[in-house]
Amino acid sequence: MVGPAPVLTVVVPMYDEEAVLPLFAERLRPVLDGLFDSGDETYEVLVVDDGSRDATPVLLLREQRGWPQLRVVRLRANAGHQAALSAGLARARGQWGATLGDDLQDPPELLPQMLAAARSEDVDVVYGVRSDRSTDTAFKRLTARAYYGLMQRVIGGHLTPDAGDYRLMSRATVDAVNTLPDHHRVLRLVVPALGFPSTKVAYARAPRAAGKTKYPLSRMLRLTVDSLTGFSVAPLRLATWFGLGGALVTAILLAFALSADISGRTVPGWTSTFVAVAAVGALQLLCLGLLGEYVGRLYTQMQGRPSYFVARDSLERTPPSEDVVAALDEERVFDQETGFDQTIKAAGR
Numbered sequence: 001m002v003g004p005a006p007v008l009t010v011v012v013p014m015y016d017e018e019a020v021l022p023l024f025a026e027r028l029r030p031v032l033d034g035l036f037d038s039g040d041e042t043y044e045v046l047v048v049d050d051g052s053r054d055a056t057p058v059l060l061l062r063e064q065r066g067w068p069q070l071r072v073v074r075l076r077a078n079a080g081h082q083a084a085l086s087a088g089l090a091r092a093r094g095q096w097g098a099t100l101g102d103d104l105q106d107p108p109e110l111l112p113q114m115l116a117a118a119r120s121e122d123v124d125v126v127y128g129v130r131s132d133r134s135t136d137t138a139f140k141r142l143t144a145r146a147y148y149g150l151m152q153r154v155i156g157g158h159l160t161p162d163a164g165d166y167r168l169m170s171r172a173t174v175d176a177v178n179t180l181p182d183h184h185r186v187l188r189l190v191v192p193a194l195g196f197p198s199t200k201v202a203y204a205r206a207p208r209a210a211g212k213t214k215y216p217l218s219r220m221l222r223l224t225v226d227s228l229t230g231f232s233v234a235p236l237r238l239a240t241w242f243g244l245g246g247a248l249v250t251a252i253l254l255a256f257a258l259s260a261d262i263s264g265r266t267v268p269g270w271t272s273t274f275v276a277v278a279a280v281g282a283l284q285l286l287c288l289g290l291l292g293e294y295v296g297r298l299y300t301q302m303q304g305r306p307s308y309f310v311a312r313d314s315l316e317r318t319p320p321s322e323d324v325v326a327a328l329d330e331e332r333v334f335d336q337e338t339g340f341d342q343t344i345k346a347a348g349r
């Protein structure tokens with residue numbers, strides 16, 4: 001099955017995306033087929049199935065039957081969006097590597113434009129920048145602004161705000177990313193931090209075509225913590241500043257207490273004692289927690305545990321036998337109302 005290295009590898013992480021997968025394939029394929037319609041140049045779509053528990057693997061198998069350029073790497077367990085992207089990049093064979101989400105929020109139609117920009121401007125990275133987020137929820141916009149604002153202060157000028165994980169990278173960039181030792185890689189920060197020549201292509205972000213977002217608040221917070229601790233030790237210095245501020249306040253309080261004592265106007269002072277103890281306790285815990293984030297990072301980094309495990313790669317396997325494919329077809333019971341039949345879901349495990 002292993003053919004010549006493709007010109008472009010499109011890495012697409014997918015987790016429980018049965019609802020959006022057929023729509024996605026329908027939109028992506030004509031774009032790529034059109035881009036590589038002549039000559040020997042080809043592409044590869046590398047879907048990283050991030051341990052989906054729904055019908056995604058079955059649907060992928062079905063798509064593969066009529067789409068030889070589709071390659072599926074299945075992870076053993078759900079590893080998360082960033083780890084899935086890393087898994088895809090580690091296995092991408094193309095001279096160029098693009099990453100995008102599968103929910104059609106990032107339009108696949110932009111890929112030819114990105115490739116053209118990379119070639120004509122001779123750059124290593126082309127960022128897809130969301131110029132219009134009006135279809136995102138107000139909450140998403142607010143959190144995104146806070147995130148990019150914070151990270152821009154931390155990383156500096158390299159970071160393009162609103163450049164998410166839709167981007168095209170040269171082979172050199174993909175190789176550079178693959179050699180990074182970070183386990184909690186946040187690609188949208190790691191790539192700009194490389195500082196390779198880059199350009200931007202703007203697009204309007206569409207609403208999710210189907211299915212639900214896989215980024216609840218807890219995952220967004222995790223991404224922010226990983227982003228911060230991965231690039232800055234500034235939070236550690238907070239402890240120093242708090243300590244200095246605390247010392248100053250203590251000096252003032254001491255002067256006040258002494259003068260009150262000398263003039264004989266001592267007050268019961270319960271409130272001030274309580275507030276001081278509580279405030280100092282809270283600050284200590286905060287600083288300890290921050291320290292813990294870095295220690296934790298060191299700890300996981302030293303353990304050297306991989307952030308994902310690959311179960312199978314369709315490139316390294318012979319395609320499923322006709323019997324299996326026929327059995328899959330027999331199970332194809334499509335219910336217009338509810339989506340997919342349980343038998344298909346069971347086969348997806």
Ligand code: UDP
Nearest residue numbers: 013014015050080081084101102213214215
């Ligand atoms: N994703 C993944 N593993 C996860 C969570 C998400 O591979 O654990 C994929 C998901 O299928 C999608 C992409 O990462 O292709 C981005 O997720 P989503 O669209 O839900 O995030 P949002 O666009 O809402 O930030």
Ligand code: MG
Nearest residue numbers: 101103105208
């Ligand atoms: Mg999305």
